[in-house]
Amino acid sequence: MWKYILKRLLALIPVVAGVILIVYLILNIAPGDPARIALGDEVSAEVLHQWREEHGLNDPILIRYLRYLAGFFTGDFGNSFSPLQTPVFDEIMARFPYTIFLSVVAMVITFVLAFPLGILAAIKQNTWFDSISMFVSLIGVSMPIFWLGMLLLLWFSLGLGWFPSFGADSFAAVVLPAVSLGFSSMASMARTTRSSMLEVVRQDYIRTARAKGIGYGRVIRKHAIRNSLIPTLTIAGIQIGNLLTGTVIVEQVFAWPGIGSLMIQSILARDFPMVLGCMVLFTLIFAIINLIVDLAYAYVDPRIRAQYS
């Protein structure tokens, strides 16, 4: 098992290098000149040239890519293009806790609600509880995050005044962003849990368990839930990824000072080192979550465990 984890972590190196290459290429072909954005329109060509020279933008793209890569793997993530020239690492570390906090709250909302909802809806299939929860989750999966965010702002912040509309100064401030971030993930997780539960309760081994004389509740708890987790885990991994990318949108809507809003600002400013830093961070988190999901499979399902050892 440890060998497997090590193998997966080593496989991350080419993945990160590849992601950096793609981001580098995209940034390169994207319109907009970092020098002009930084200095404005009314400077001479020499000044622009000198700025580019200072930031290493006059070299061919391959050289720049390799130089960045070499720096990256020796722990130098470069400095921001902004006049303050903040180190990318420092800026990201200052913002990262906010994003972690926001996504963890959103994740808790997602999983704490999704599993019970999905399981109950399956057990009470075709009742009003099932219909209502599936209708609500249908709304959840169909509504774009930014729109839900704006609606929540309108109702609970501007209308009722219960929560602040921006910033991260109080605990109450996390509620609206976390709800708008977690709602759609919660909805699709609940739907997956329900359908996988429905699939599992029709299996022969559930009938075997009932034929032992065990009560229905215990059959669900001991036999059905664990088996229904297997397909649900796949979706859980994808949903955690969605939560992360969702932070980019939600942080923008609620002016939340995390990585997501940092990335948007950096893209608009063509602050290449900062964009790269954010992208690499997202890549690493994504990859590690996928690894955790794969390990969770092995924990839940002995058939998969057998393949690893």
Place this chain on the structure above:
Amino acid sequence: MDTSSDSNVSNLALEINDLVVEYRTYEGVVHALNGMNIQVETGKTLGLVGETGAGKTTTGLSVLRLVPDPPGIILCGKIKLNGEDILAKTEKEMQKIRGKVVSMIFQDPMTSLNPVMTVEEQIAEVIEHHESITKEQSIKKAREMLELVGIAGTRGNEYPHQFSGGMKQRVVIAIALACSPSLLIADEPTTALDVTIQAQVLEMMKNLREKYKTSMLMITHDLGIVAEICDMVSIVYAGRVVEHGTLEDIFDNTRHPYTEGLFNSLPNLADRKTKLKPIKGLMPDPSNLPAGCPFHPRCGYVLDICNKEKPQKIYRTDKHYTECHLYSSKSMVEGKVIGR
């Protein structure tokens, strides 16, 4: 009438009278059982024989009150297990009966075991539920059960995917027998296994049946298994028993054309050149059964009356009866109409 059935109570492990079970789906009502009658004498084995879809499994599930509901409904009839009325029990009472008084072995061992639990846990679960003993004791007993069905007890902490099909079926049998039930319902226990394993599993079931003095309801479509293991036979067609008798009655004094058809579908080992004579046509759609005798569209001896009136029971001996218009009480005894 009441007194006679009372005197029978003591020697009947299972008695099902006029049981009607329907599955109500969007496409229509599926008539799974249409007045099912079976009797399993204590310590004896009854073979329930018929094609796929004849209602054999539904009969077994009805006894455990595990007919999936919805869509299944037990409409009317009586099920008596050791003289007790099963249909009058509450769900709580049923939970004390299932696995303890009556157990069921299901058809497909590949899917009958929970893939994420060790086999000993799955056996111990039923022991723990019915006997007030600790978890450790029940695991120990589970391992003894494994040994009993011919699997090393040390393999108990393995998962179902680590076992072959035949061994999985042994585990399923161990679960069913763990609390020594008085009645065992075996729903095609060997159908999913290959022939050499079939013989082993059957042999083992025979031995265990002797050991525990278990009464058995053997659901099968294999007349070979019937000859091997059963004392009495009920031939089922479209949710009804069309012929019932002792092993000798059914094999040597076949009366119903359907029973005859089943025998003709068997290969003749003595003369391998003879062609099989399968029963023509298919099982009728149970949501749209033919009027009169449900077998008449496939019957080679069909009479005018067959599509109009349902046949009544006609007895040859007090144990052997059939439901067929071909027979009068006289010709039933003489056996003139069809003879094999």
